[in-house]
Structures are given as C-alpha cells and as structure tokens.
Amino acid sequence: MTALAQKLAAFGIGAVAGDAPFDMMRLSLLDWAACGIAGRDEPVARITRGLALEDGGTAEASVIGSPTRLPARAAALVNGAASHALDYDDTHFAHIGHPSVAVIPAALAVAVAEGTRASGTDFLTAALLGVEASIRVGVWLGRAHYQTGFHQTATAGAFGATIAAARLLGCDARQMTQALGLVSTRAAGLKSQFGTMGKPYNAGIAAANGVEAALLAARGFVSNPAGIDGPQGFGPTHAGAADAGALDGLGTAWLFQTISHKFHACCHGTHAMLEALAEFDCDPATITGLTVTTHPRWLSVCNIPAPETGLEAKFSYRMTAAMALLGHDTGAIANFTDALCADPTVVALRDKVTVVADDSLAETAAQVDLTLVDGRVLTARHDLNAPMALDVRAAKLRHKAGALLGDDIATRLWDVTTDATGPDLAALGALLRGDQA
Amino acid sequence: MTALAQKLAAFGIGAVAGDAPFDMMRLSLLDWAACGIAGRDEPVARITRGLALEDGGTAEASVIGSPTRLPARAAALVNGAASHALDYDDTHFAHIGHPSVAVIPAALAVAVAEGTRASGTDFLTAALLGVEASIRVGVWLGRAHYQTGFHQTATAGAFGATIAAARLLGCDARQMTQALGLVSTRAAGLKSQFGTMGKPYNAGIAAANGVEAALLAARGFVSNPAGIDGPQGFGPTHAGAADAGALDGLGTAWLFQTISHKFHACCHGTHAMLEALAEFDCDPATITGLTVTTHPRWLSVCNIPAPETGLEAKFSYRMTAAMALLGHDTGAIANFTDALCADPTVVALRDKVTVVADDSLAETAAQVDLTLVDGRVLTARHDLNAPMALDVRAAKLRHKAGALLGDDIATRLWDVTTDATGPDLAALGALLRGDQA
Helix, strand or coil: CCCHHHHHHHHHHCCCCCCCCHHHHHHHHHHHHHHHHHCCCCHHHHHHHHHHHHHCCCCCEEECCEEEEECHHHHHHHHHHHHHCCCCCCEECCCCECHHHHHHHHHHHHHCCCCCCCCHHHHHHHHHHHHHHHHHHHHHHHHHHHHHCECHHHHHHHHHHHHHHHHHCCCCHHHHHHHHHHHCCCCCCEHHHCCCCHHHHHHHHHHHHHHHHHHHHHCCCCCCCCCCCCCCCHHHHCCCCCCCCCCCCECCECHHHHCECCCCCCCHHHHHHHHHHCCCCCCHHHEEEEEEEECHHHHHCCECCCCCCHHHHCCEHHHHHHHHHCCCCCCCHHHCCHHHHHCHHHHHHHCCEEEEECCCCCCCEEEEEEEECCCCEEEEEEECCCCCCHHHHHHHHHHHHHHHHCHHHHHHHHHHHCCCCCCCHHHHHHHHHCCCC | CCCHHHHHHHHHHCCCCCCCCHHHHHHHHHHHHHHHHHCCCCHHHHHHHHHHHHHCCCCCEEECCEEEEECHHHHHHHHHHHHHCCCCCCEECCCCECHHHHHHHHHHHHHCCCCCCCCHHHHHHHHHHHHHHHHHHHHHHHHHHHHHCECHHHHHHHHHHHHHHHHHCCCCHHHHHHHHHHHCCCCCCEHHHCCCCHHHHHHHHHHHHHHHHHHHHHCCCCCCCCCCCCCCCHHHHCCCCCCCCCCCCECCECHHHHCECCCCCCCHHHHHHHHHHCCCCCCHHHEEEEEEEECHHHCCCCECCCCCCHHHHCCEHHHHHHHHHCCCCCCCHHHCCHHHHHCHHHHHHHCCEEEEECCCCCCCEEEEEEEECCCCEEEEEEECCCCCCHHHHHHHHHHHHHHHHCHHHHHHHHHHHCCCCCCCHHHHHHHHHCCCC
16 A cells, blocks of 8 residues: 555655646735735744744745744744734635645745755745645545644644645655655644634644755655554544545645635634625615524634624624624724724624524525615625636735735735746745845 | 643742652763763764754754754754664653653753753753653553554653753743643654654654743743643543543652663663573573563564564564673673674574563563573563662663763763762763763
C-alpha cells in the first residue's frame, strides 16, 4: 500500500495543468494579504512578532508589520498568526478549515529565502498545491477529527504548508515524503483555543511547522514516511476518519475551486443571511418586520438577540441584519462597535427581526422574508455554496480590501496580487512590511 | 473546579522544600549533559543544529556542539534532539517518558538568556519542578495516551518544559497558567517516529514548545487556561485517562525520586538482566549455559537471537549477556559494533544463552541462571525499580560519563553539575559547546 505521504508528495512535486484554479489562488492571496495587513496591530500579532523580532536571525522573509526580515520559520509563524487574527480570511467548508492562513505564510517565507528566490509563479503554484493538499488531508481526517476538538486549520494546514515549502525548496519525492512524515509528529492545534489568541496562533504554528519540516527534510532528516496514515500515525491517533475517497481526482479536480471568502466582518453563520438581504433595496423606514430562517446549528453560534458590544454584534443575526438594512457596511471591521449596538435607530430595526430555524435548509443557506409597511412581503434566499462568477468575487474582494486598508494600499495590493504573470514578491513583501512608498 | 493548569502553575511558582530531590536532579543533569555531548555528531543533532545555525539570531543560549549561541527556543530544540539522539538518557516508568531531555534544554536555554541570568540553583530548581510536573502530567494522561500512540516524552514533556521556562522568566501564577494553556495547543509527538530521527526530534519540540509558550505568556499572550483538561482540551482530545490521583502529594512527594538512569547503551529491556549478571564474577571459559528469564513483553522488543550489526546487538539479550560476561563494557556505545557481533568468542558464548519468558516477573525485573562447567548453577535477580543508594548511582553515572566522553571531560562535567552550591552555568555552557579549555 502506498502511504498517504507518497501520494501527496507525488502531487506536491508534479506539474500543474494550466486550467488549475490560479485565478482563485490570486484572489485568495489578495484576501490573505489584506486580512494580514489589517490584523498587524492585533494583540496576537504584536506579541508573536515581538518575540520573533527579539529572537532575530537571518534576514530572509518579510514579516507583516515590521521592516525587519526574519528566518523563514519565524516569518511563517508571525504571518500565520497575524493573518488569522481578524478571523476574516478564507474558509473551506469541505473540512472546515482556513487554508490560506496556514499555507501562504509558509510558501511566501520560503519563496523569498536566500537559496530559493522563487518566481511569483513558482510561489503561486506552490501555494495552490499546498492549499489543495490541506483541504484533501482535511477531508481525509474528516468531520470526526474536527468534532473531537482538532482545529483543522492547524492540523490539516500543517501538511499543506509542508508541501508548499518543500516544493519551493526543490525537494524530490523522497524528501517531500520525509517532510510529510516529519510534520506528522509536530502537527497540532485545538479548537478549545477558540475565543483566545490561541486560535490565530494555531494558523501560525501550522505554517511554521511546515517550513521547519521541509527545511529539515531538505537537509536529509529521516522520519517515518507512514507518519500520516500508518500504525499510530497522525490520522489514527487524532480521530481521523481515513476517508478513502479524499484524494480522488487529486491533480485534476480542485476542491480549492469552492473556497469561500468572507465579505462580512462577522461570524460566518450570518453571511448567507447578509447575502440574501443584499438583494433588497428599500427604505428602512418602510420595514415593519423581518424573518430570518436559518439552519438550527447556527442558533447556538450567532444568535445573540440584543448585543451590547461590537464583538457580540458579530454573533447576532438581528444586529447584523439591522446594520445591513440601514447601510452600515458589514464588511468594515470598524463598524462593529459598542456605540452602534446602542444606536436607537439600529436597535429599533433590530427589534423587528425574528430568527427561526429550519433543518431542511442547508447549513450554508438562509432565507429572509421582509414585511413592508404597505403589506408586501419580499423574500430572498442565499446559499454560500452557490457558484459566484469570478469577476463578481474579485470585485467584492477588492471592495473588502479597500474597507480594510484604504483605497490606496488596496489598489497597490490588487495590482501586485492579481498580476497574470504572477505576483511581484518584492512588492508584496514591501506591502506586508508596511514600507513607506 | 480548578483547572489542571492552575494547580500545576501553583506548584511551578511555589517555594521548594530543602528535602526535595535536588541530589537526584544534579545526577540527571550530569547524565543529560553526558548524553547530549556524546550525541552531538549524531545525524539528527547535526541536521537540526545546522538549520538552527543557518537561521541564527540573538546569542543567548549554548548549543551542544557549536561555539555559536542561539535564541532560547532554537537552543532548546537542538539540545533536546541532541541529548535524546543516543536514547541513553533517563526514563521514568510511571508514565514511560524521558523527563530530562524535554525539560533541561528548556530550563537551561531560558536560564542563561539575557534578562534572566538565573543562578545555578534557580536553574536546578526550575528543572526539578519541570521534570516532576512532566511526570505528573504523564501519569494524568495515563497508559491509554501512550498506548494510543503518543510519545509522552514529547507530550507530557512540553508541559514540564513550560513550567521550568516560565518559572525562570519570573511568570506569576496567571502567566504560567496562560503558558500551560497555550502549550496545550502545540504539544505533540508520536511513537510512530520510533526508529527514526523523529524520536529524538520529539524531545526537542517539547523543549522548544515549552520555551515559546513561556516567552509568549510572559509577553501577555491570552490562551484557554482550561486548555489541558477542559472540554476539547489536550487530555480529552489525546486519549488522556484524566487520572484523578495524578497530582496527589504534588509539592511534598516527588515521583522524580524514582527516575531510572541507563547504565548500558542498549535497549532498556536488557538492563535488568545486565544488572543481575553484574553480580557474578567468574571466568567466562567455565560457563556452559545461561538462562535469562524475563517478562514476555520484552520478547518482541529485544530478543534478536543472532544479531549481525551493532544496532541489532542493542536489542539482543543473548548478545548483550555475552558481552557483559566477557568484559565488553555495555556502558560504552563504541562497543556495539558489527565486528563484535562476528567475534568467535562472543558468538560461542552468545549461543550458550537461552531466553525464556515468565509473566509472573515484573516488567522491570529479570532472573539469570548461570551453569558452570563444574555443575554449579549461580542465580541472580534484579528489578530496575529496586532502590539504589545515591552514592552507588552517582559512581555509576560518573563511570558512564567517562565511557561516553573520556575521563577529562567527564571529570569537569562531574565537578560542574554536582556542585552542591548549584551548577556553574557558564562552565556548563562551555562544556556543552565544546569550547577548548
């Protein structure tokens, strides 16, 4: 039997067809960088960066929010934590994980290191293979792994980060297999850290673990090549389901194609509702009632009826619905404030919202029924898994980047990340560091 | 309910009574350093050190086998891997783990860092609290955790390393609790790496994880303080048994007191036999037969009947018995060679050895029955858990250090580590680095 690591390594070192979702990878790179730069002053980013800067070391890779370059492993740790700090980055629902925050920091740190000096296209290709691999490993680990308490962003992510880093280092199949065997003993991350700095840190450790495993394997480190799926391997010891079909079509079909981007700076459970509400264009003064129908799983997640803080607002159907209908951009983090929670106009509309559950809806879907003063009822539905035209997604992500960073930096970031010839890694590094133009 | 981390933190920051086993800690420090220096050129040590030196960074802590000092986290990683490379370091059978290789590298790296500059006694105290905590956490996780596939040296070890590092950094109870909550999401290490470089690397990651968690907590990192034993904490997600009595007597009774040191450079399963054989003093030419009786669990571990390589010899009752009876020091790594496996005198005696199993023996015990040419049968038994007078242990460890390092360095190491006023950390660092006198 071929060990999982060998199959993944064959994918990781292989050629990539031109019809692979490079366009989507560019958009995830844009979104990752926007979230990371916007998160640079979050406490978890400041603390992790502060320690890494104190440790110092060879100036290799750019660090978000600092002019000082650091060794690849350290940069991956800091940038992973910073880019997940706002919890506003991309999600894949097949395994419930955030692929970009684990993989891109690893790929970027290694790509620009002395001795690698990869092209923008090499970097983008490695990142794409890494995120795809992380989703596949996540599916292989399955829902049981997640439900047991493991944070797939960190665990599955470490394997994707390893593949991206090892490819950029020029590892052969044997070395990449060794790197995957090695990261099997280091991959970690628990959901019980949710609500603390430990959650974004988990993304950082995935990225750093991947970089370290790849660098050690490139130097001849010998691990157990069956460390993922062999006896007492990562899967068997971490409640992995060992989904036999998880790797089907690897290299031709791309699960990453169905990556989900956040367009609202609040809990993902509210997003289907907010997308449905976006179909309406009516005077808020004419609204007499709104009924939100959602899958029951979300009622324990984001249904705070009368939030009093900006953080609570992010987990409130009623509040975010009122914000959207009144034109308070839910894509702007700065709009989630304690003050807005107390605003009489917002509160009045919020109190007209009723939330009901219906388990016949998909987890990713919501329905909204808006009653107007003239008696009319407007209805809309949205499913986050519904296909979105690439240009629509691109426009939304560009708008999001502008809301996060201001138009000037967002435009520069857009130009760098969406360049069809591959990102200019030097220019991207300057934007991440925050160099003055 | 008080979370486990809070109880451990209270222990970790507390005062330590004068009757705590400081003498045993000094001997484990001696043994740890001897194993580490002897392991400095092992492939896992060279590779891990090579990467860390390339990363570089602030010159804080000594690295085994290099004149260059590195940041504490990096030094802990390298020194943990190097000191476990020969698999000749101390073991605690209550949880089956190697406490010193995870904890001492973390404590030493932080003790000498700028801003800490701990005294030798402070370092020794922190290390003692760390190893005790790692054993307690190991007992709390239980045999199920180990049998599932987790390498307690790495997992339980990370918590002990965290406590030692956080104490030396002057963390208060809240910070140490946060550090323990944080390391809960990073602690990792699998037994499936046994037989590869991944095993000693696991000791390194435990030490490095502890240092990083402590340094981040000292900077204000916020984690889940119930990250060890709360819902979806480290224990519940890692097959932990949650042994309710694991912390009984913490601070007054010391499980570390029953630490086991290796006096033979071979599989621990052969050690009870070798200790029993040491009671004989007879001319090998007069031996006509030897029967070794051992617990059946070892037959699949160290019963290679006719080993051909030095590595195989380490896992052979028959070979190691013949070596011991013929005066080939089983404490000297250099004696385990392919050539000795083919030596006619050794092979002739080896072939007179019969191994039998008896499950009424303790796992840590063996019996030897030696038949002489005159018909006499000499019998001896040994149990590794039998108490050993401290001066006997000290003399054995000093002899072991001499066999590993030569008498000159062993004497200097003895003087530094067993100094009753606490180790001279500068002198210890010089010995680890290999500075010329």
